[in-house]
Amino acid sequence: MQHCLFSNHSLQSLPLADAKVQYLANWLDNETADSLLHLFQRELNWSEAEIKIFGKMIKIPRLQAWYGDAGTNYTYSGVTMTSLPWHDELHKLKAKCEHQCGSSFNSVLANLYRHGQDSMGMHSDNEAELGIEPVIASVSLGEVRNFDFKHKISGEKFRLPLEHGSLLIMSAETQKHWQHGIAKTKKQVKPRINFTFRKILR
Numbered sequence: 319m320q321h322c323l324f325s326n327h328s329l330q331s332l333p334l335a336d337a338k339v340q341y342l343a344n345w346l347d348n349e350t351a352d353s354l355l356h357l358f359q360r361e362l363n364w365s366e367a368e369i370k371i372f373g374k375m376i377k378i379p380r381l382q383a384w385y386g387d388a389g390t391n392y393t394y395s396g397v398t399m400t401s402l403p404w405h406d407e408l409h410k411l412k413a414k415c416e417h418q419c420g421s422s423f424n425s426v427l428a429n430l431y432r433h434g435q436d437s438m439g440m441h442s443d444n445e446a447e448l449g450i451e452p453v454i455a456s457v458s459l460g461e462v463r464n465f466d467f468k469h470k471i472s473g474e475k476f477r478l479p480l481e482h483g484s485l486l487i488m489s490a491e492t493q494k495h496w497q498h499g500i501a502k503t504k505k506q507v508k509p510r511i512n513f514t515f516r517k518i519l520r
């Protein structure tokens with residue numbers, strides 16, 4: 319069982335049945351979060367990825383980039399992404415997540431939500447290469463966007479706004495029992511970057 323090391327950030331456990339989800343607001347101080355937002359927006363290799371739906375290639379509504387150790391490829395909605403070698407600052411952020419969570423990661427999915435019409439559909443991060451009960455560390459930068467959870471059987475819902483500089487850790491049976499996603503919003507919103515650090519089993 320994975321758990322978080324003691325820290326002086328206020329750690330909030332979400333009241334979700336059959337799951338373990340912890341949230342740390344202000345995990346990064348504001349100044350660090352601001353500078354990382356701008357750095358990653360400029361320096362990562364963002365692309366308009368496509369997924370296969372009923373055999374057709376469709377552009378996803380956000381920009382994406384996949385970084386990791388050599389050989390950490392990821393198959394997602396019928397498309398295999400080959401990892402790019404780590405960007406230095408991203409590798410440092412990975413180390414900070416590892417220290418916080420007491421788990422190791424070897425890759426990260428980066429998503430850039432350019433505006434309110436960018437989104438991510440409801441899904442579970444339950445691909446075989448993540449193994450059972452994966453620990454996923456999610457760092458958010460920029461505009462606050464709502465993270466929605468939905469229980470696969472009971473339909474129970476829970477919404478958590480993910481703030482600038484926050485860390486969300488999903489572990490234990492969370493992916494087995496819950497889906498999550500980022501809904502579109504009609505509000506005028508600024509860009510948001512999210513990183514989900516993962517361990518791909520090879």
Ligand SMILES: O=C(O)CCC(=O)C(=O)O
Pocket residue numbers: 427429438443456465480498499500512514
């Ligand atoms: O942008 C987010 O907070 C969610 C990202 C996510 O669910 C994923 O990358 O699998």
Ligand SMILES: [Fe+2]
Pocket residue numbers: 441442443498514
């Ligand atoms: Fe996810």
